[in-house]
Amino acid sequence: MAMDQAITREGTISAYHRMTRRRVLILSVIGLLSLLVFAADISTGPSNLPLAQVWAGLFDPASLTMPQLTIIREVRLPYALMAILVGAALSLAGAEMQTILNNPLASPFTLGVSSAASFGAALAIVLGISVPFLPTDWMVPINAFICAFASVLLLEFLARSRAAGVEGVVLFGIALVFTFNALVALIQFVASQEALSQLVFWSMGALNRATWSNLGILALVMLVVTPFSMRAAHAMTALRLGEDRARSFGIDVARLRFASLLRISALAATSVAFVGTIGFIGLVGPHIARLMLGEDHRFLLPASMLTGAFIMSVASVGSKILVPGVLLPVGIVTSMIGVPVFLVLILRKPERV
Amino acid sequence: MTKMLSHGDALRIEGLTTGYGGHVVVDALTLAPMLPGQVVSLLGPNAAGKTTLLRALAGLHHASGAVRLGEADLLSLPLADHARHVTYMPQSLPQRVALTVLEAVIGALKASPIAGEPLSGHAITERALDVIERVGIGHLAMEGLNHLSGGQRQLASLAQALVRQPRVLLLDEPISALDLHYQLRVMKLVRALARESGMIVVMVLHDLSIAARWSDRIVLLSQGRLVTDGPPAEAITAQALADVYRVAARVRADADGLHIVIEDTL
Numbered sequence: 001m002a003m004d005q006a007i008t009r010e011g012t013i014s015a016y017h018r019m020t021r022r023r024v025l026i027l028s029v030i031g032l033l034s035l036l037v038f039a040a041d042i043s044t045g046p047s048n049l050p051l052a053q054v055w056a057g058l059f060d061p062a063s064l065t066m067p068q069l070t071i072i073r074e075v076r077l078p079y080a081l082m083a084i085l086v087g088a089a090l091s092l093a094g095a096e097m098q099t100i101l102n103n104p105l106a107s108p109f110t111l112g113v114s115s116a117a118s119f120g121a122a123l124a125i126v127l128g129i130s131v132p133f134l135p136t137d138w139m140v141p142i143n144a145f146i147c148a149f150a151s152v153l154l155l156e157f158l159a160r161s162r163a164a165g166v167e168g169v170v171l172f173g174i175a176l177v178f179t180f181n182a183l184v185a186l187i188q189f190v191a192s193q194e195a196l197s198q199l200v201f202w203s204m205g206a207l208n209r210a211t212w213s214n215l216g217i218l219a220l221v222m223l224v225v226t227p228f229s230m231r232a233a234h235a236m237t238a239l240r241l242g243e244d245r246a247r248s249f250g251i252d253v254a255r256l257r258f259a260s261l262l263r264i265s266a267l268a269a270t271s272v273a274f275v276g277t278i279g280f281i282g283l284v285g286p287h288i289a290r291l292m293l294g295e296d297h298r299f300l301l302p303a304s305m306l307t308g309a310f311i312m313s314v315a316s317v318g319s320k321i322l323v324p325g326v327l328l329p330v331g332i333v334t335s336m337i338g339v340p341v342f343l344v345l346i347l348r349k350p351e352r353v
Numbered sequence: 354m355t356k357m358l359s360h361g362d363a364l365r366i367e368g369l370t371t372g373y374g375g376h377v378v379v380d381a382l383t384l385a386p387m388l389p390g391q392v393v394s395l396l397g398p399n400a401a402g403k404t405t406l407l408r409a410l411a412g413l414h415h416a417s418g419a420v421r422l423g424e425a426d427l428l429s430l431p432l433a434d435h436a437r438h439v440t441y442m443p444q445s446l447p448q449r450v451a452l453t454v455l456e457a458v459i460g461a462l463k464a465s466p467i468a469g470e471p472l473s474g475h476a477i478t479e480r481a482l483d484v485i486e487r488v489g490i491g492h493l494a495m496e497g498l499n500h501l502s503g504g505q506r507q508l509a510s511l512a513q514a515l516v517r518q519p520r521v522l523l524l525d526e527p528i529s530a531l532d533l534h535y536q537l538r539v540m541k542l543v544r545a546l547a548r549e550s551g552m553i554v555v556m557v558l559h560d561l562s563i564a565a566r567w568s569d570r571i572v573l574l575s576q577g578r579l580v581t582d583g584p585p586a587e588a589i590t591a592q593a594l595a596d597v598y599r600v601a602a603r604v605r606a607d608a609d610g611l612h613i614v615i616e617d618t619l
Contacts, residue, residue, distance in 0.1 A: 250436025
């Protein structure tokens with residue numbers, strides 16, 4: 001612990017400012033990359049419509065035929081926007097979950113929140129069971145939200161009880177995944193042929209249910225949730241220093257947790273309701289963001305959203321070009337990206353996160 | 354809710370009872386008022402209730418009785434108001450955190466409003482760096498907490514508590530991971546800060562000699578009850594050590610301070 005006289009205070013302050021500038025730069029670069037992939041996303045697809053024509057369709061509709069316009073307006077654009085929004089939503093949910101549960105393996109998918117949400121959604125889609133008097137568009141997301149919130153409350157209860165360590169919570173999450181997947185399978189078993197085909201494709205996670213009204217609902221949820229997340233950024237950064245310490249710094253940790261779990265449920269449930277269970281975005285996005293920017297949540301949260309949006313867009317492009325002529329469910333692609341990362345996280349030494 | 358505290362406010366603990374889930378750890382403890390600028394060390398064997406007492410003073414778990422800082426009733430203050438006056442440094446250190454020392458100290462300052470005027474971003478950085486330099490890790494300010502040794506992380510943890518400039522500073526074994534040089538450095542710093550600002554420091558220590566050398570007062574606890582309370586030379590006696598720690602000791606006071614030699618277990 002020898003004093004290194006070479007490091008001056010001025011040097012430290014300028015290093016700190018450099019670090020902040022670097023973070024803003026990284027954020028901008030990920031944002032820019034996401035935009036580029038978004039452009040690639042709206043220019044790829046089974047129908048041969050390159051970027052130039054898509055561009056023309058957006059700003060000079062008269063230059064294209066009616067079917068071409070329909071493809072752009074009802075398929076390309078909503079799918080690509082849905083990829084961006086779902087990626088950002090799941091990744092933000094994952095980042096908050098990892099902090100709140102103090103668990104690097106936490107994400108809506110790995111701990112069963114997505115499975116719970118898909119059970120709720122399946123209830124509405126197949127059996128029409130939901131809260132009475134809801135508009136039809138909201139039935140599926142509200143059902144998904146109720147089940148997702150119940151599952152995060154269970155997780156949080158377990159995370160706080162002294163019996164379960166970090167591993168215990170992960171194992172419990174896996175149990176939730178199995179339980180809700182079995183329940184969804186049960187619903188599939190009794191479902192009609194038509195509902196079944198819809199459900200199967202959706203449970204793999206696919207963007208083909210993206211409509212403008214679904215997009216509007218997800219965008220609305222994110223517009224409401226994100227400011228609250230950002231307002232809690234300081235508190236979440238302090239929570240990373242330890243729960244006792246955070247409380248001694250005046251943070252009502254119980255309230256912070258509860259509010260965050262509400263946000264996580266809303267984000268995960270709305271995403272799952274519209275695109276099915278998308279694996280690993282909520283795990284991989286925050287980890288990449290953390291590696292690049294550290295855990296100051298003022299940067300970590302937006303960076304997680306941008307990284308999630310980026311990966312999801314890449315997966316969406318991949319789902320269209322990996323097997324020529326076939327549109328793969330995007331959830332399969334995200335799992336192919338996510339599983340190796342998940343394994344690396346499990347296998348590496350616990351000290352080095 | 355928050356009352357203004359004048360400089361001369363003492364910390365009064367009267368009939369404090371606290372524990373975990375029905376199990377009483379500290380039982381109806383009353384201590385003489387702790388005066389501004391005083392450094393008070395809590396000593397006692399394992400499970401004496403030292404940490405529990407500190408956590409109750411920090412507002413971290415439920416307690417009955419009275420804890421007053423001047424006129425303010427600390428036990429009834431909401432956490433955010435409590436945190437304006439009192440800061441607690443837990444024994445456990447942050448694990449696996451991707452923050453630099455400077456970020457962590459700034460984070461401690463920004464977590465909730467502290468007493469006094471709101472600080473500008475520049476002032477926050479300056480104040481954080483002041484504290485980091487005073488605990489002796491100025492050269493590590495931009496280092497990640499993950500890359501520090503246990504002792505360095507303990508110093509960073511102390512800086513997080515000090516930066517809030519509380520009226521009452523509660524330290525749970527603040528020097529347990531430090532080498533000899535930094536043990537003395539921290540004790541000197543804490544005492545100097547108490548003298549400068551009138552801060553009341555209450556800390557849990559294990560090393561009798563260090564506690565005797567740097568504390569104004571020693572509170573010796575055993576099984577949640579007060580054994581002795583007073584200046585080091587009065588509180589640490591051969592008889593008290595025999596009663597509390599079950600050791601045979603020789604204690605001699607002279608102009609250099611208190612000399613404690615532990616000879617054997619009893």
